[in-house]
Amino acid sequence: MTALIHTILFLFFHVFVSSTFSSDADFYAALNKVVDWVQHDPKCVFNKTILDSETIKSFPDCETVFAIIVVNENTDLTSSQIKKYFSKLTWITGGLRVENSNLTDLAFLPKPEQFTFCFYCENYGVYIRNNSNLVAGFKLPAVYISGNEDGKKNCRFEVENNPKLNAGMMCNGTYLHTDTDIKVVGNLKNCGCTPDVVTENCLSEFAEKTYLAKGLHLTKLNETNQLIYLSNVNQITGAIDIQNTNARDLSFLKSIKNIDFPSVSSVVFNLQNNPEMTRFALPNISSINIPEGTKLFNFENLHPDFCLTIEELIQFFFRHKISFQNIHAKLCNETGKNSSDLMMCGFESMNKLPNNCNIILGDLRVEAGDEMDIVKLDSVYYLFGSLTIRNTKLEKMENLQNLANVAYF
Template identity: 35%
Template sequence: TRTSKAQNNQIHIFMRFFLLSICLFFSVSSDFEEDLQAVLSYYRCSDSICGILVVNENTDLPYFQLKALFEPLQTLRGGMRIENTTGTSIVNNSQLIDAKAIYNTYPISTPSEECPFYVLNNTKLDVSTLCESSNYNQFLEIQVYNNKKDCGCRGDQLTSGNMKSYKKCIALFNGLELTNMTTSPDLKSLSKISVIKGNIEIAYTNFTDLSFFKHLEKVRGRSFDSPETVILDIHDNPNMIRLGLNAVSYYLVGNVEYQWEGSMNLENLHPDFCLTYQEVTALSTVRFKNLQAKFCETEMDTGYTKSCNFTSMKNLDSDCVIIFGNVVIDSGDEEHVGKLTETIRDIYGSLTIQNTNLEDIRFLNSLNYIYFLHETIPVIRIINNPKLKKVSLPYMMSIFAKGKKEVLIDNNAPNLFRASISCLAFQHHIGANVTYNGRNCKAIDETKTSGEFGIFHVHFALLTLLVY
């Protein structure tokens, strides 16, 4: 009957709840074993569980029953602690040799607040490849140690006294702090490190460079949902004249919080501290808190990519990919701007377009980056071009600047930006603050509204005079 079926369903639901309660909240003892075995013979856990699953030395269930119980489980919404056992476990398991279940589990946490993950004290367990496996390589604070074979090394525990023990380390977790240290042969122990996961501070040292990180390619940290947090903080090292990172990858400093860019601070270093071409390229997308540096003029080798020193548009070669110097396009240079079309990629200096009869700047469509280490003048100036009706840099990726990223657009054709939204879109795209005709982008609509309101008043006044 319908009633009996409903009652059976209620019983089934109750029994499932009872089973899950035992699974999740109790340490199973022999008092429950007979009843639990009877339940296990018919019921199984669902594919999703909410709660904190604890399996420890008090869990009096054989391995095959645990396996049968949790075989359908796909998602655990909560936490898991497996400890002090002699079966499948993560912490303090003296007989554990098989960790395939760990590799097949995908932990989910927010980038700004990583869930703790530990694989500790399993003397027969080899987890040497766990840290870089696809399901765990996003972790910055994973702790895997005192197993038969560990993965990664804890950067937060490195000191001048134990540095030699890091000779075999390729990846560091939990960040790194090198402060109040002096140059030592032991620094060579860090030469194999290629990845550092977590935020880094290097301060109050007598280091002249960081060349002891011979193979360092990338740093991955987090901002903790704060744009002021610095991932790679290098400050107060008065003898440091170079970074000296020869193996840097294109994106040296990255942020696991995808809404924030990588961030860096270069502050209070040697007055001659400079960045090479390779280093600047690797840091092109980084946001700087301070950038107290200049270009290493003798170390700007661009390899096979053609580079040119700018003197004038007339003297510039027609196939320059990288230009060193402040690029100025002035009156009379209109016939030479074609030299930049489809070739120009990077400018190491500022860009000025002034006093021309140009109607657009399509010749700069291929421009990707501007690197500028001057604090007192704008990175881009587009001024006094009466016929210039359109400004666009469609492939601009980033502006690498020492101070504020300022762009000045003034006294060109009327209505170059007809509305605030078009000016703001340009500003957002190039990642710099735009001043348009002496005001910010938002003021365009305000001025337009004010003007329309003034015209309305004039018309209303004239109409009033005519009526009376």
């Protein structure tokens, strides 16, 4: 049998490189992406998977270093010891990860009194997470963190779960550049009210805002009536992260027209641990503009009844070629025609299938004796279920040539 099916399979799970490394191979793949992006002196590349008392001896004696610097629980150095090797350093192209470390401060970043130390982290980011000893009130060195000037590849700047850290000063313009996606949550103190950073305590200040330049990050929000303050937002540049809220859906973004996600391989749209969320319900999905590029979503630990409609899947997720890290969702129970005037049919058998179906719900099975009914599939564009063809006398499958997307979850 010659298969003439030209089907784009919509995958709900996607292999990706995240901000953490599961193996040395992942680390070197990320580092290669950094050094391949720009011209560099090989002598100024630091390619060690961790910064410790042995690897730091090979740290390049350069003003600009190309590296992903990893400080973690296996780092046997103090901040002052690290600083001795960083004394000449003024620019890091790549990124920094300080995770699960024993450091009490970040004073190893040089020249804290001057605005001269820079991260160029378009292809990685800065991650400061799960450091139990980073203390409240230490002064962050003056750091200029830059992504791509056109905003297409913003630098990820994430400061999370550092219980003693007063991280509020990490959110103002002294330390950050405009093309930076900020996530500062779970610390002793997080971002205060700033012009570009949305936080739970500052929602009322966004009542007249139409543009969010640093993404949308909401966490631990119980008073969902405050979400009305975001109803005028029509454009978001950066990642969307909504966690641990009582929001039921995203209908509060009723004016949204443009979402410009960063071009990164990590999650750019995260709905997680929102126990009351039963629907996606992002308004205006058919007219929302999203630039092409990598778009990894994560829908995880929502209400057990959380579901996606056919229209949402077709007009938003299929149209923008969205992939998922996790999708804890089911298909909403719908019948009849949707707003696109496409006919939906539940599948029982080929014999019982109507002739005018554009969308099939259920596992499509074509078996022996169904050969005469195969013409019923001529106008099928979308299948929400599995596809099985077995024990038939069919020689070709041109009747499925209009099938554009298959989603099975």
